[in-house]
Amino acid sequence: MDASNSSPDQEREGEQQLSALPIVCEKDNSQEASDHTPMLSPSQQEAETRHTLVTEPFQPILKVLADLERDDPKFAFPAARLVGLYRRLWESCLSKHIDGQKLEQSNQILKEASTHLSKTRDGLQLRHDKQLSRLRFFEQALESSRGPLIRVLDDWDHPCRLNLPGFLDNAREE
Template sequence: MDAPNSSLHQEKERDQQPSELPILDEKDKSQENSDHVPLPSTSQQEAETRHTLATEPFQPILKVLADLESDDPKFGFPAARLVGLYRRLWESCVSKHIDGQKLEQENLVLKEAGTHLRQKRDGFQLHHEKQLSRLRFFEQALDLSRERLVSVLDECNHPLRHNLAGLPDNV
């Protein structure tokens, strides 16, 4: 009695295996797009893109598998398993490809930011060097002014020395 139940159970599994991915008609695609009225977030868009890229190439194969399973169930199940393995491999490749593109875009953004920061740093360095040269110029000008002021003050404090040198000793 267990043998008929197990064979019925195996047939049900075979019927369910090839239809792991839903077969989308044009009507279903338009309904699916109309259901998403609010704009999905970037992670939702990325997940939808991954799903679309991973499943879209297999839609015609799934139709053929469904026809094959109805014609020859013994051949349909192994073919469905093989297609499932290829689909998983394809999904992995698509995922890696999308991740690689995302990393390239992020890398490009970082390179641009680094270039901008280097330019900014160079501008600050140039500004700093200009300020240092101005500071040196002002220090030199201050030193010259100080020397002149000291010489003028010396002349003011000791005017008699110059006059005494020319005066007779009697005075």
């Protein structure tokens, strides 16, 4: 790309790109991080971290571009544009990488929760199976004792019928 063929609008765009790429001093960055960290929400901290990770590798290049803009403004525009494209590409890759890591962490948490729920389900199924086994045992015990119990209750309900001749003999003797 030839810098001499660029229009004034493109030159202004290049200057805007240079100004849009902030030069962050290491002292200022550490001071800002310590000043703002306690007040930021987790999403704001994440955005700040992303911004730092995106801009940090380009700090030396931005300093060189600032020097180049003072020395050769015509050459600074295409260089700034190229750096801006690389920075957007880097930001995209970094963002995708961070999102992928968050997804892996979420997936791991879900796997652990699934494992815990499976263990809980298996424990509950085992308790259910034990209760069914006990219920069957009690049903069998009730079934085996039902016949004798019915006979005892029938005998208790109709004592006269079974022992009527003996009862009449006893009643006459008195």
